[in-house]
Amino acid sequence: MPDTHAPGAMPIALDAMGGDHAPDEIVAGAVHAVREHGVRVVLVGAPRPLMEALSVHDALTEVPIIRAEEALAMDEGALASLRRPRSSIAVACHLVRRGEASAVVSAGSTAGIVATGKLRLRSQPGVLRPAIAVALPTRPTPTVLLDAGANAEVKPEMLVQFAHLGAAYAETALEIDEPRIGLLTIGSEPEKGNKLVKRAHELLSAAPGLNFAGNIEGHDLLTRTVDVIVTDGFTGNVALKTMEGSVRYAFAELRDTISESRTARLGGMLQRKRIRGLNQRLDPEVHGGAVLLGLNGTVVIAHGSSQAKGVSAACVLAAGLARQGVVTRIGERLAAAPRSHRLW
Secondary structure (H helix, E strand, O other): OOOOOOOOOOOEEEEOOOOOOOOHHHHHHHHHHHHHHOOOEEEEEOHHHHHHHHHHOOOOOOOOEEEOOEOOOOOOOOOHHHHOOOEHHHHHHHHHHOOOOOEEEEOOOHHHHHHHHHHHHOEOOOOOOOEEEEEEOOOOOOEEEEOOOOOOOOOHHHHHHHHHHHHHHHHHHOOOOOOEEEEEOOOOOOOOOOHHHHHHHHHHHHOOOOEEEEEEOHHHOOOOOOOEEEOOHHHHHHHHHHHHHHHHHHHHHHHHHHOOOHHHHHHHHHOHHHHHHHHHHHOHHHHOOEEEEOEOOEEEEOOOOOOHHHHHHHHHHHHHHHHHOHHHHHHHHHHHOOHHHOOO
């Protein structure tokens, strides 16, 4: 496989106009990825503001710019991909499709990224719906959760395919052999859940090539009970946002508790290193965002509120996935499924 960190490797196409803090923080993240991690990046967006932002970092000669005058607003949905065919995210996807970039990174509208990716890159052969995969910060290795928001309504067969997508991701990016698959529902017993989950449980139990461990519940999200957690996009997104909100609340309460008294502040100082380590492990900016699996190209969706650190991490993640060949691995896994058991 080509080394995406090598001087001659294809760059990451970074949508410089997507995100709450675009383009300044996006550009700062690109410069950090180039200088600190050796990742080649090309910025896609309106040249003038990008050149101004690059000049702040004295990086005009380090990061190329590809023109794209249009941009998807953060509040625009899937239809915007049709209304703006020359948006920055569309041009970034086009670079990957033409073989001029190894991956796409964007902190823009998730709905717009998913719709544009499906339109420009197309789904891999046999893929019913692409799914958003997120790496949950469990130990000793992350747990993959999908779908985290691409498909609010699904069929049982799609959940089986999500399991294959997640397994390929875990095998490639996390180097987990025979990843254990769990189905997110309201009880561990096979009969627990709605019609969708019950039927999906039956299909997953009979699916060859999948190490299905059974149902898991919401309290198992961070316990490393399984390697891959499968659910529909509606449930997955709610679970993810609930978990992120709970983490923010817990740290806010911890800060307040530590500052309540002199003794508490002293205890906080003694545990400062551990608290910082925990905060970094649970910080979404550190992990680079989510991955849209099932397309003919690597697409990383950074958090909409990402600043330079998060954008840089997303570029590093995208470069690594492209180097590891996650798209190829997904294709191989789907093709290897016995024809009599294929549900797509």
